[in-house]
Amino acid sequence: MNRALIVIDVQNEYFTGSLPIAHPPREESLAAILRAMDAAGRNGVPVVVVRHTAPESSPLFARGSHGWELRGEVAGRRYRHLVDKAKASAFHETGLRDLLAGLGVDTLAVAGYMTQNCDESTARDAFHLGFAVEFLSDATGTVPLANAAGSRTAEEVHESVLVVMQSNFAAVTTTDRWIEAVEARLPIPRPSIWESTAVARDTPAT
Template identity: 75%
Template sequence: MKRALIVIDVQNEYFTGALPIAHPPREESLANVLTAMDTARAHGVPVVVVRHTAPASSPIFASGGHGWELREEVAGRPYDHLVDKARASAFTGTDLGEWLEARGIDTLTVAGYMTQNCDESTARDAFHRGLSVEFLADATGTVALSNRAGSLTARQVHEHVLVVMDSNFASVATTADWAAAVRAGEPLPLTGIWASTRRTTA
């Protein structure tokens, strides 16, 4: 197996801007993102950093604005590729797929924000491209949602996505468990839909 770590949208907007991450607590998830980056660098795992870019007139992620900028802790660490995107998935309208393919990457580890939006979209696209996907439960995070369909706390949104991911699309793990797998050169287990369904009826 050949992994790459993708660090999605760890930008100021999610810390001091209009979309402060609520669960897991943003300082905790950021610390785990940085641990994942450091672990990847120490073990030869390529790191892709993604930055969401909106028009300068946008209320969020306005190109060139403070909210659009990467968190300094991420920007100051070495990484192998920078992807600017305008859609939820880091694959849409970017060179990410080609970049991974050219390097023989077969496993993509997802960290960053937001869990149910850009993280989940990227993970699903990676899965449908034939990649194995790993999803770091404590190095991702989100906000509460409320709209015409209903309301969910940030914890509910986050945990829902983790359960769905591990049922089919991605191996969900803590950063510590992922780091141990990286050191051992081993894949993470995936529960899968059959086992996930049987657990609810046992």
């Protein structure tokens, strides 16, 4: 097992810009992200920071804008690589797969924003590329959503993604538990679609 920590889009847009993270509270999730980065550094786990970059005319994450810049606490910490992306997944046309392969990484821990968008997309791609994935439940976060399909609070969005991730794609864990596993050099139990579908299988068809 050779871990890396990927810190996705911890940028000012999610704190002082147009998309303030609502759940978990952004200052709490930021504190968890920083704890994970510090623990990774102490234990030789490479940290890859990802930054979402949009054209200068974009209303969000416009290149060169204050919202596009990394949060200072993240920018000021040590990390191995900075990856710029233009789509939700950190693997899309970024060279991240080759970068991780060069580091010998087989297990990728996901932290950052937003839970259901860039975090989930990256985690799913990592799973399909053969990585074991760890998803830090309190070091990720999101905003409320409302559109033609309906509406959900930030908490509902976040918790739903965690359940889906744990069902098949990633081992969902708290930051503190992840740090314990990193320090002990132990894996976190993998998800099981069989276990997660037990309730459905036990419900008689009507």
